[in-house]
Every structure is written in structure tokens, then in C-alpha cells.
């Protein structure tokens with residue numbers, strides 16, 4: 521046995537557990553009280569701390585992270601953010617993209633992220649520059665984190681001639697998923713049809729940026745659900761944002777939620793960006809501008825959350841910790857109970873694994889040993905405190921540790 525993590529608190533188990541790992545896989549999960557003699561090359565006593573499967577970041581943009589110092593103005597709308605970023609990205613070099621992407625990836629690993637899906641921009645401005653960098657990083661970081669690469673036409677497909685050809689080339693180079701952004705093209709339906717055409721041609725899953733507005737008329741998600749069902753791609757399609765559904769009248773929103781569930785779409789809410797950019801046009805009854813997460817869950821959809829952006833025009837905050845986003849969603853989508861805490865952690869672990877089709881995931885026999893240990897007495901405590909990630913393992917190998925020290929001086933009784 522290579523490693524035993526003893527006395528760990530694991531979601532869905534009542535007692536403390538021992539997790540045994542060999543050759544990168546979990547080989548047993550047993551109650552700690554049943555085992556007297558532990559035998560392994562390394563034994564780590566979790567001391568009742570919380571052990572989770574590696575966290576999953578399902579939606580992030582690496583090449584446009586950490587851009588605040590490059591920006592001459594702040595964005596006041598989604599269209600501002602797209603314009604400001606498009607202007608800056610014409611000056612991106614492969615070295616600069618690589619440097620900023622590595623910064624995100626390192627922080628992700630330190631935060632306990634074992635799988636990350638990035639949307640990589642492919643268009644006439646960047647050409648295949650970002651794609652080439654991400655393929656290189658996918659390989660060079662594979663011992664630390666599993667990367668999924670979405671071929672993403674941020675500037676539209678048909679409004680930017682040459683993008684369709686670049687997307688095909690990116691998929692041939694090794695792109696894992698076909699991306700789409702119907703709200704930023706000349707015709708929503710034409711865009712969606714083309715993305716599905718590519719998905720079928722290259723046999724890839726699909727991940728859209730969809731309905732990012734407060735306008736209840738923006739419901740491309742219905743077309744996405746219809747195409748998913750028609751082509752038999754249930755379980756293979758995800759959509760990020762889907763914020764306009766939050767402005768749709770309740771009874772109609774219920775019908776849309778049922779269609780989303782029927783197509784087995786995974787909805788990825790991106791609260792750090794959505795809260796920042798949406799609701800700005802409202803002078804009274806200001807909307808929160810996020811997807812109606814409760815409603816979607818009630819009607820059986822798989823809903824998860826992502827970081828989306830780190831410190832740029834779309835989101836001038838963030839440090840790439842999924843637990844920060846869990847906390848933000850808890851506050852803004854009314855998730856405050858113990859059961860809600862369990863669900864939020866599922867959203868960044870098992871539910872995200874379903875959305876991203878990650879196999880052999882979780883804390884059970886036979887799963888890949890991607891694990892994170894954090895000093896929390898419960899799942900709820902882990903969300904409230906977002907504690908340091910004491911140890912992070914990738915395929916059974918320790919890849920990160922954090923030890924923060926705080927000390928209070930001069931504690932005198934008043």
C-alpha cells in the first residue's frame with residue numbers, strides 16, 4: 521500500500537474513515553475503528569479533518585486571467601468587457617498567455633482542484649496561439665491537474681470570417697469540447713446549429729456560453745435543449761451563465777426548466793461574473809442576475825458553479841478557489857442550511873464530475889486517488905471558513921500543501 525489517510529471525515533459517512541491508496545487508485549474505504557494495524561509506505565492521520573475528492577473547476581478562462589493592470593478602463597457592461605478584452609488580446613503573446621495561465625493553474629492546484637475545464641479562444645485575433653499554449657500546459661501539468669480544453673469562439677463564428685476553419689483546426693489539434701456563444705453572433709440559431717454540427721463531426725461534447733443577460737426574451741437554451749434531444753446528445757451538453765432565465769415569469773421559467781432537465785443539460789452558474797455585470801440597468805427592484813438555481817434543481821437539472829474569470833474586465837475579483845464561489849452562491853441563491861452546504865460541495869465535486877463526464881471520480885474503491893484534505897470539522901464549516909488545503913493529492917501523489925500561521929499577541933484580560 522502506498523498511502524493510508526486515517527481518521528478522515530468524508531461526506532455521506534457517519535463515522536471516521538481510513539482511505540487506502542495504491543498505485544494512484546483508492547483501494548479501500550473502511551471505518552477507522554475497524555482497523556488496528558495500518559500498514560503502508562506513508563500514513564497520514566487526518567485527525568478528524570474533512571477529506572474530499574479533488575475539487576472540479578468546470579468553467580474558466582486562462583488566457584484572459586490577471587489583466588487588471590493592462591486595462592485602461594473598467595467595464596460597465598458585458599459588451600464593454602468583450603470590447604476591452606478584444607482590444608487587449610490583439611497584443612497577447614504566447615509567453616504572456618503562458619505566464620498568466622500557469623499562475624491560475626498553480627493556484628488551482630494549491631486550492632485542491634484536480635480537474636479544470638478551460639474555454640480557449642480561437643478567432644482571427646488570437647488565431648491558434650492560446651490553443652497551442654493550452655495543449656502544451658495540458659501535457660506539462662498532467663501530473664498535477666487534468667485539463668479539458670473547450671474550443672471557444674468568443675468573438676462569434678460567422679461575424680468573424682475564418683473562425684469556423686480555426687475551430688476545426690483546433691479540434692484536430694486536440695481540443696476536447698466544442699464551445700459556443702450564440703449571443704455574440706449574427707444569428708443565434710445558425711450559431712447553435714454549427715456548434716452541434718462540429719460536435720457530431722468530431723464526436724465531442726458541447727459547452728455553450730448562453731443567455732448572458734437580464735432579457736427574458738433571450739432563451740437560446742430552448743434551442744440548445746431541442747438540438748440536444750434531436751441529436752441524442754443528452755448528458756453531453758453544458759451551458760454557462762443562463763442568467764436571462766432568472767428574469768422569465770415563473771410559469772414560463774418552469775416550462776423552460778423542464779426542457780433543460782429533459783435534455784439532461786448541465787447548467788453552470790458563474791455568480792462572480794453574473795452578479796458583477798447583470799442587473800446594472802435596473803434602477804429599482806435590482807435583479808441579482810444569476811441563473812435561477814433553485815428552480816433548475818427543483819425540476820431535476822444538474823446545476824454546478826464555476827469561477828469563469830479571475831481579475832479581468834468580466835470579473836475584477838477572484839483567486840481561483842472554487843470554495844469562494846460556493847460561498848458566493850450560497851449567499852446569493854439562498855443556500856444556508858446544512859443540506860444546502862452538502863449540495864454546494866457536491867456541485868464542485870460529484871455533480872461537476874457528471875457535467876464534465878469525468879470517470880473514476882470520488883472517494884470509493886477503484887476511483888483515481890485525487891483528494892484534498894482540509895481542516896474543517898464538517899462540510900458546512902468548510903464553506904464558512906474555506907480553510908487551508910492541508911494536503912492535495914493527484915493520483916495518490918502529494919502535489920501541494922498549505923500551512924498558514926496566525927498568532928494573536930498581548931491577549932490581556934480587560
Ligand SMILES: [Zn+2]
Pocket residue numbers: 579580581639729760828
Ligand atoms: Zn466564460
